Amino acid sequence: MTGARLTIKEMYVYPVKSLAGIEVFEWPALATGFKLDRQFMLINEKGMFVTQRQLPEMALIQPAIDNDYLTLKSREHGSITLSLETENKVKETIPARIWKDNCDTYEPDPEVSRWLSDTLKRNVRLVALSNQRTQSSPERFGEHTTTLFADAAPFLITNHSSLLSLNNTLQHKGLPKVDIRRFRPNIVIEGDLAAFEEHNHVKLTGKNYVFNLIDHCQRCVITTIDPDSGVKHPKLEPFKTVAYINPMPNNANSPAFGVNACISSNGLDETMLRIGDELIVS
Numbered sequence: 001m002t003g004a005r006l007t008i009k010e011m012y013v014y015p016v017k018s019l020a021g022i023e024v025f026e027w028p029a030l031a032t033g034f035k036l037d038r039q040f041m042l043i044n045e046k047g048m049f050v051t052q053r054q055l056p057e058m059a060l061i062q063p064a065i066d067n068d069y070l071t072l073k074s075r076e077h078g079s080i081t082l083s084l085e086t087e088n089k090v091k092e093t094i095p096a097r098i099w100k101d102n103c104d105t106y107e108p109d110p111e112v113s114r115w116l117s118d119t120l121k122r123n124v125r126l127v128a129l130s131n132q133r134t135q136s137s138p139e140r141f142g143e144h145t146t147t148l149f150a151d152a153a154p155f156l157i158t159n160h161s162s163l164l165s166l167n168n169t170l171q172h173k174g175l176p177k178v179d180i181r182r183f184r185p186n187i188v189i190e191g192d193l194a195a196f197e198e199h200n201h202v203k204l205t206g207k208n209y210v211f212n213l214i215d216h217c218q219r220c221v222i223t224t225i226d227p228d229s230g231v232k233h234p235k236l237e238p239f240k241t242v243a244y245i246n247p248m249p250n251n252a253n254s255p256a257f258g259v260n261a262c263i264s265s266n267g268l269d270e271t272m273l274r275i276g277d278e279l280i281v282s
Helices: 056-060 110-120 160-172 239-245
Strands: 005-013 022-024 026-030 040-043 062-066 069-074 078-083 094-098 101-106 125-129 155-159 187-191 203-205 210-218 251-264 271-274 278-281
Touching: 005 026, 005 271, 022 062, 040 094, 069 110, 078 110, 094 125, 110 125, 155 160, 155 210, 160 187, 160 239, 160 251, 239 251
Parallel strands: 155 187
Antiparallel strands: 005 022, 005 187, 005 278, 026 271, 040 125, 062 069, 069 078, 094 101, 101 125, 155 251, 203 210, 203 278, 210 251
């Protein structure tokens, strides 16, 4: 509904791609996404990115940010801390690949890579970007819009009403509810917007920023992984149910949940977003 008033209900940052997220109550937003969002990722021996698709147990590693340090915690392997300061750390350029995108990376701390390899029982390296990543989909997000290690857009925005609708359908099927962590949003909105109606609008306007809603977010099997156990649902739920109630346009077998978005903030390099911020739909 155009003109509907919404608020920001929840916000999440994911410092390491595909590890657990951090719920925040206020956080700076940049053109590339939330500050520190997907600043790091894991790669295998061939330089390919590694996610919960290959290692569901990545969901169980919990990050925490304290000033200029990132701590990774595991129930069975304790914790390790990494400095977020990146200046003068590039010692070796490591070619890496995210889907079809090639990028230059470096390993900020080999000890953290060893800890992650021991924890996940797979040889991985933690890397960060050494050069700005090229936008591989300028026709979708604009030639000058880029991200760190996010799959596509700088922001993923979901609608709380959509989650309620999904859970209502799951309950009717005799299946347990799921929470929003399955969908790894940056921002969750709530208010006068029906379930999945977010797909029908182009902008969310805040006090001094605007989110441009680009397109449907096509979901994958990561939605079937329980964030508390790291175990995939044996019948691929809620993936199948979302595909039934809200399929991707022109692809009835693929679920859509949330929208890919970019931010405009009146020329500001950084804009602070907060829980409770009001947004108007257009």
